[in-house]
Amino acid sequence: MEPEIFRKRLLGWYATHHRRLPWRETSDPYAIWVSEVMLQQTRVATAIPYYQRFIDRFPTPGHLADADIQSVLKLWEGLGYYARARNLHRAAGIVDSRFNGQVPDNPAVFQSLPGVGDYIAAAVLSIAFGRVLAVVDGNVKRVLSRLMEIDSPVNRNGAHKIFKAPATGLICPKHPADFNQAVMELGALICRPKKPACGACPLSVLCLANRHHTTADFPKRDASRKAPHRHLSIGVILKKGKMLAVQRPMEGLLGGLWEFPAVPTDGEQGDWKGFAEMMATETGLTIAVDRRLTRIRHAYTHFRLTGDVYLCRHVAGRVRLKSAKGHRWVTLRSLAHLPLHKANHKFMDALAAALGR
């Protein structure tokens, strides 16, 4: 593989075929950083509206650092992987207070910030500062695995380091920003996971998998285990026209987000008494269960969830939370100001209808 030929063909294709994306209209390192964080494990089309809102609302690290984490999570609501928002918020505080609001252009310094790993560092510093650092993401691994018929499974633990070597050997030292984006753009538009458009690929003449008709065999991937299933009973507890909302701990799954209190169950629906007792342990409240409102299903990365939602009434007691971080008695209107995760959003329409609005 001659790197010069590879670069020339790839960059020539990118110059005429790249998409116009919001974060390609700026040279602001902070804005590019925000885009890269949002794009982790997230499709371009999904990230675009979040990116626009985020930059409008928090145009500089200082604006982000000054913001309440709850408002940041609210803006992130629905995007998932909420630790990204918490880390970005923390990192903005460090940039604002220790680096005079300037994104560090030194890889080691930048990568020391929370949420900044090898990919983010290489992406932001190459695109914003022209540093010659090769990115390795899912696209890059797929393109290189086909190009060079690399047998290493891309989803195995050490895959990043394995693919970093050839990527570093190929990156164009004169155009690192365009080069990195070009490999990823090629992976997104041409060298797709399924049905790659090899006929339109500028690298097809260099590609071993294309030559051997083995494109479908790459990238190699370790088999994934199928996700287990969990069942939850969720309580909408009404008291004087308001409902009890609780905030999850800042760490762990959906950290810092709000929800209606819930308890794990075995999947049986009949045991309202057991449900009320578990809710009493969870919230400190004695409740009466009126009826089941609806059932929702939601898929997380590592498990699937079925949730039965029950309309309940507060009977006695003051709120004493077992696992939650805090609580509020909310109306539907005030609930809308809190960051709520997707599984709860899935029954908002049914809840609004039941409450007569």
Next chain:
DNA sequence: AAGCCGGGGGA
């Protein structure tokens, strides 16, 4: 080295 962490869209 392995496990954890969301949500969506295409096939």
Next chain:
DNA sequence: TCCCCAGGCTT
């Protein structure tokens, strides 16, 4: 249904 997306952190 399954796949997989501009990954990083914790243990």
